[in-house]
Amino acid sequence: MNRKNLLVLAVALLMFAQIAQTLYSPALSDISEAFAVTPQAAAQTLSVYFLAFALGVVVWGRVSDRWGRRPVMLTGLMLYAVATCLALSVQTFNGLLIAQALAAFGAAVGSVVTQTVVRDCFSGAQLAQVFSVIGIALAASPAIALFTGASLVQHFGYRGMLGCLLLLSLTLWAWCWRALPETRPAAACVAPLFGTLGLMLKDPALWRSVGLVAAFNIALFSYYSLGPFIFQRLGLSAEQFGYSGAGLALGSGLGAWLNKRLLKRGIGSETLVLTAAAVALLGGFLVMLLRDSGWFVLPMLLVVLAFGMAIPNVLGSALLAYRDRLGTAGALFGLMYYLVIGAGLMLVAWVQSLEWTLLVCALAALWLGYVRPVAPLRS
Known part of the structure; x- marks a missing residue:
C-alpha cells in the first residue's frame, strides 16, 4: 500500500473516532426523552464515552506493540x-451507558493505533505536514456528524444514529481487512509499560501537551454536549443545531488550512499554538456576550478555528522523545489527555455553562502556550 492510500485510510479511521463521539450530540435530547432522564444525565453519555475511550487508548496502544497494528x-x-x-437493543439508560462505554473502548483503536501507524511511516517535518493534512480532513467530521445525526434523529430517533455508526464501523472493518498493512517495525521491542509511564509522568513537556490537547478538546466538545439544550432553551430546533455543525466545520477547516500554510512559511508551531489560544479566548468572550441569542454560534467559529490551528501542532510534536516506544507512549499519552477530557466534560455537564467553559479552557491554553518546559534527559 503506497503512502498516499495509507494516508486516506488513516484519515477515514481518525474521522471515524471523532464522528463516533460527535454523532451522539444531536441525539442527546431524544435520549433524554426516550429514557426519561434529565439533560444533565443525558450529557453524561459523552463523559462516559471519553473515560472509556481513554481506557481503550491505553489497551489498544499497548497491545499494538505486542501483536501488531493490523x-x-x-x-x-x-x-x-x-x-x-x-446499544440498539437495551431498554434502560444504564444499559445504554454500558453499551456506550464498550463502544467507546472499541472506537479508541481508530485514534491511537492510527496515530501510531502514521508515526511509524512519517517523521520530522513530514510528520507535521501529515498531521496538518489530517487536521483539514478532520475539520469536516463535526459537520458530517452534526448534520447527519440531526437528520437521523429527526426521522428515526437515537436508534437511527446508532444504526449509522454500526454500518460505518463494519465498512471500515472491511476496508482495513483488505488494505491496512502491518507497519510495526520488525525489530521493535515492547517497552515496559510502567517504566514508560514513569518517564512520561516526570516529563513536564509531555504534561504541557496533555493540557493543551485537553483544553482545546473540552472547549470544542462542550458545545456538542451543551449545544442541544442551549438551542432548545432559545427555541431553536435540533435540525438547526445540526446545520450549525457545517459552519463550525468551516472554522475548524480554516484553522487547519491556515496552520498548514503558516508552517510552510516558517512560522513555528509554538507560535501557532499560542495564537490559537488567544483566538479561543476572544471567541469565549464573544460567546458570553451573545449567550441569550442564537448568534452565539458565530463566535464559536473562532473557538473551532483555534482547535484546527493548535491540535496538529501539539500532536505532531508530543512524542518526539519516545520514538523507540511509539505504541506504548501513544497509548499512555492518549490515556492521560482523554482522562482529563472526560473529567472536564463531567464538570461541564454539571455546571451547564458553555461560556465559562470556553473562557477557562482558553485561559488554560494561553498559559500553557507561554510555558515551554524542557523534557528531562533519559538514561
Missing part, C-alpha cells in the same frame, strides 16, 4: 460493532 485495529472495530448492536 490485528489490533480489526479487533477494536469489530468490538465497536458488537457494542453498537447491544
Whole structure:
C-alpha cells in the first residue's frame, strides 16, 4: 500500500473516532426523552464515552506493540460493532451507558493505533505536514456528524444514529481487512509499560501537551454536549443545531488550512499554538456576550478555528522523545489527555455553562502556550 492510500485510510479511521463521539450530540435530547432522564444525565453519555475511550487508548496502544497494528485495529472495530448492536437493543439508560462505554473502548483503536501507524511511516517535518493534512480532513467530521445525526434523529430517533455508526464501523472493518498493512517495525521491542509511564509522568513537556490537547478538546466538545439544550432553551430546533455543525466545520477547516500554510512559511508551531489560544479566548468572550441569542454560534467559529490551528501542532510534536516506544507512549499519552477530557466534560455537564467553559479552557491554553518546559534527559 503506497503512502498516499495509507494516508486516506488513516484519515477515514481518525474521522471515524471523532464522528463516533460527535454523532451522539444531536441525539442527546431524544435520549433524554426516550429514557426519561434529565439533560444533565443525558450529557453524561459523552463523559462516559471519553473515560472509556481513554481506557481503550491505553489497551489498544499497548497491545499494538505486542501483536501488531493490523490485528489490533480489526479487533477494536469489530468490538465497536458488537457494542453498537447491544446499544440498539437495551431498554434502560444504564444499559445504554454500558453499551456506550464498550463502544467507546472499541472506537479508541481508530485514534491511537492510527496515530501510531502514521508515526511509524512519517517523521520530522513530514510528520507535521501529515498531521496538518489530517487536521483539514478532520475539520469536516463535526459537520458530517452534526448534520447527519440531526437528520437521523429527526426521522428515526437515537436508534437511527446508532444504526449509522454500526454500518460505518463494519465498512471500515472491511476496508482495513483488505488494505491496512502491518507497519510495526520488525525489530521493535515492547517497552515496559510502567517504566514508560514513569518517564512520561516526570516529563513536564509531555504534561504541557496533555493540557493543551485537553483544553482545546473540552472547549470544542462542550458545545456538542451543551449545544442541544442551549438551542432548545432559545427555541431553536435540533435540525438547526445540526446545520450549525457545517459552519463550525468551516472554522475548524480554516484553522487547519491556515496552520498548514503558516508552517510552510516558517512560522513555528509554538507560535501557532499560542495564537490559537488567544483566538479561543476572544471567541469565549464573544460567546458570553451573545449567550441569550442564537448568534452565539458565530463566535464559536473562532473557538473551532483555534482547535484546527493548535491540535496538529501539539500532536505532531508530543512524542518526539519516545520514538523507540511509539505504541506504548501513544497509548499512555492518549490515556492521560482523554482522562482529563472526560473529567472536564463531567464538570461541564454539571455546571451547564458553555461560556465559562470556553473562557477557562482558553485561559488554560494561553498559559500553557507561554510555558515551554524542557523534557528531562533519559538514561
